Amino acid sequence: MxxxxxxxxxxxxxxxxxxxxxxxxxxxxxxxxxxxxxxxxxxxxxxxxxxxxxxxxxxxxxxxxxxxxxxxxxxxxxxxxxxxxxxxxxxxxxxxxxxVGVAAGLPSISRGRDIRLGDILVGLPDGNSAGLIAYDLGKETEDGFELLRHGHSLAMAEPIVRSAIGNIKLLAPKESEVFLPYYEKIANLDHATGTFADPGQDNDILYDDESQMIQRSSRPAHIRSRVWYGPIGSGDKLLKNAEKRNLLRDKYDKIC
CATH class of the missing domain: 3.40.50.1580 (Nucleoside phosphorylase domain)
Structure with a gap:
């Protein structure tokens, strides 16, 4: 005391x-x-x-x-x-x-993005897409909801941050080996509703657009988590409409 x-x-x-x-x-x-x-x-x-x-x-x-x-x-x-x-x-x-916080990943198996529970998602511009997309800013049109400035309404990450990300990608191609010691350090520590322990891959279930479960093989423990880079969505409203969410994912190539 x-x-x-x-x-x-x-x-x-x-x-x-x-x-x-x-x-x-x-x-x-x-x-x-x-x-x-x-x-x-x-x-x-x-x-x-x-x-x-x-x-x-x-x-x-x-x-x-x-x-x-x-x-x-x-x-x-x-x-x-x-x-x-x-x-x-x-x-x-x-x-x-x-x-840095929790987010809902947007897997896209057809694009090679097998995003899973526990993966790390990093907001980064990808081609013509902004790194951070405001999915609830825009207007309704005859063709549906149109994002303000095509989703480019939010500022990009600072150049020093993007430079650091590029350096990490270059020096740590086997990123899982880098993150595992940090995860093991906190896995059994408590927070308000439990611990940080992995709930298990059996609880990570992915459905296709027709609500059919997609079979995915389990990842080995040493590569349990992967890092994905790409545009991420941000908004004041929680987006629970799966159809709208997937449309935004496909149009703007979002990862979460």
Missing amino acids: KRRCEDRTVILDPEQYKVAWIAPLEIEARAALCLLDERHHGRFPVSRGDDYIFEAGVMGGHNIIIATLPAGQEYGNGSAAALASQLKKCFPNLWFGLL
Whole structure:
């Protein structure tokens, strides 16, 4: 208890942090904290009007800020944008922020994208498609819903981020071997509704457009998770209409 009280009196220097990890949900933020190489104990200076409390630590030699939404706040683009705005205000030397969290993958077996539960999906421009597509911004037309600026309404990732992704793809062709140790580190740790353990491939069921189950062979344990790069969808509304979801996937080549 004494250590915890002392931690609260330590003031962290906002100018020493250059990368923000935005994890809107509690389960996402807890996973982020578990993956830090070192956690910085203390607190950042707070002024009137500051609505968020940030955690911090070290990952890969970089000082990292972990930012999450207040408990009970509705998750959406608006709340995520407000959080990002506060980060820019509080951390003057911030290079960039990465939004990392859970998402619904969009497998497309015909295109060779056998995306599965537990895979890592990275938003990246692909050909003529934007890296981040606002699927609920647009207008209804005679031919259906037309996305604002053909889905290019959101900003692309910073060049430094895309350069880093390119370097990772070059140096880590066997990405599963890189990620497995991190997964094993947190698999049995608790979060609000359970642990981070893999629920098993038997629970990862894929259906085709006719609601017929697609048979897929199990992946070996050492290549359980894969990394996929491509456009990802973003919106304030949860998209549960499978037909509309698949139309957007096929038209804009989205991976999630």
